[in-house]
Amino acid sequence: MFRSAILFLALAALFLAAPEASAKSIMVIHSGSNNDHWSESMEEGIDEIFPTRVMTGLWMGADQDDSEEHMEDVLDNLRLLLKVGTPDGVICDGHAALALFRKHGDELFPGVPAVFCAVPGRDRLPGQRPIPGVRAAYSAAETFERMLELHPKARTVVLVVDTTPLGKEIRTQTEAAFQKHMDRIHLIIPGQEAGRDQGIDREELLKIAEFMPRDGLILFGTFTRDKDDGQVCEDALARELVDHAKVPVYVLTGAHYGGGAVGGIMIAPETHGREAALLLRQLWDGANPEKLPVRVLANSETYNITALKRAGADVTKISGYEHVEAMQAALERALLYVGAVLGLFVLGALLVAVFRRMRR
Numbered sequence: 096m097f098r099s100a101i102l103f104l105a106l107a108a109l110f111l112a113a114p115e116a117s118a119k120s121i122m123v124i125h126s127g128s129n130n131d132h133w134s135e136s137m138e139e140g141i142d143e144i145f146p147t148r149v150m151t152g153l154w155m156g157a158d159q160d161d162s163e164e165h166m167e168d169v170l171d172n173l174r175l176l177l178k179v180g181t182p183d184g185v186i187c188d189g190h191a192a193l194a195l196f197r198k199h200g201d202e203l204f205p206g207v208p209a210v211f212c213a214v215p216g217r218d219r220l221p222g223q224r225p226i227p228g229v230r231a232a233y234s235a236a237e238t239f240e241r242m243l244e245l246h247p248k249a250r251t252v253v254l255v256v257d258t259t260p261l262g263k264e265i266r267t268q269t270e271a272a273f274q275k276h277m278d279r280i281h282l283i284i285p286g287q288e289a290g291r292d293q294g295i296d297r298e299e300l301l302k303i304a305e306f307m308p309r310d311g312l313i314l315f316g317t318f319t320r321d322k323d324d325g326q327v328c329e330d331a332l333a334r335e336l337v338d339h340a341k342v343p344v345y346v347l348t349g350a351h352y353g354g355g356a357v358g359g360i361m362i363a364p365e366t367h368g369r370e371a372a373l374l375l376r377q378l379w380d381g382a383n384p385e386k387l388p389v390r391v392l393a394n395s396e397t398y399n400i401t402a403l404k405r406a407g408a409d410v411t412k413i414s415g416y417e418h419v420e421a422m423q424a425a426l427e428r429a430l431l432y433v434g435a436v437l438g439l440f441v442l443g444a445l446l447v448a449v450f451r452r453m454r455r
Contacts, residue, residue, distance in 0.1 A: 120183050128159055181204065227387035234361075239268075239269050253311065255318055258294065302339075
């Protein structure tokens with residue numbers, strides 16, 4: 096009983112702790128897991144548009160478990176959350192979140208404006224209730240071409256994808272771009288090679304990354320399922336690949352960039368959050384959801400210039416690389432300065448403590 100009361104008060108605070116009485120509330124339903132890099136960055140984009148809104152999140156964890164039993168648990172948690180109050184708007188982050196809303200939205204959120212973001216594909220989804228949103232399209236082919244342009248001496252590219260529909264889409268894009276470079280490049284898709292297509296697991300992928308040839312590159316697409324159909328934490332795997340690899344690792348989403356990858360033409364979570372918030376504001380202003388377009392957002396080309404230069408890449412191929420390099424160098428100097436100041440502060444505190452003990 097006590098725990099239920101505490102849970103009720105905690106949930107109520109999410110809706111009632113508004114900075115002002117008239118502030119509207121937003122529920123963000125994330126397809127992925129709690130506190131992953133994507134959802135954090137995506138919510139930063141929402142905050143740019145609604146800095147004073149009351150926002151609460153529900154993480155479905157569909158990247159780790161998409162079983163029917165788990166989805167029933169998610170639905171139960173959502174119903175519990177809604178006992179506190181109904182939000183003024185809903186943002187569905189990803190395919191699983193949108194699928195949940197399409198199935199149960201009329202029951203759980205009657206009349207509540209809703210939008211979606213970060214859902215792969217290019218067409219408006221079917222359904223009785225029109226839901227505007229912004230779609231995501233991976234730039235695997237463009238990133239593959241860019242990798243070879245930046246690394247003219249590269250001879251091997253390892254593409255990391257699983258056999259999910261998204262993995263197959265990324266593979267198709269990459270293989271299409273590869274056709275023009277077959278005389279120069281050896282493309283390897285671990286676990287999906289002819290005659291060895293039984294899949295692959297996390298440990299095997301890390302070994303491949305560790306023993307890559309010096310003229311190799313890695314393109315990390317998506318990997319949420321291993322050869323035994325087990326769930327894989329994709330964000331953690333991307334970071335581990337970077338740690339194990341002695342060659343540059345390129346990525347296709349900003350969620351994987353923060354772990355040390357050198358860059359790529361990426362889906363930007365902040366942009367998806369910001370654009371979804373702008374659509375929600377239009378609905379609050381009275382726009383007809385059927386007349387709001389479903390757009391595919393352009394991806395962001397982002398690189399760590401310092402890491403690329405260290406890897407021997409021809410960074411002159413990157414437009415405005417001097418400006419980016421100067422900004423990154425300034426940031427590194429600022430971080431060193433902050434670290435030095437903190438170090439001196441800690442050293443001073445230790446000296447004061449030692450002096451006081453000596454006086455005793």
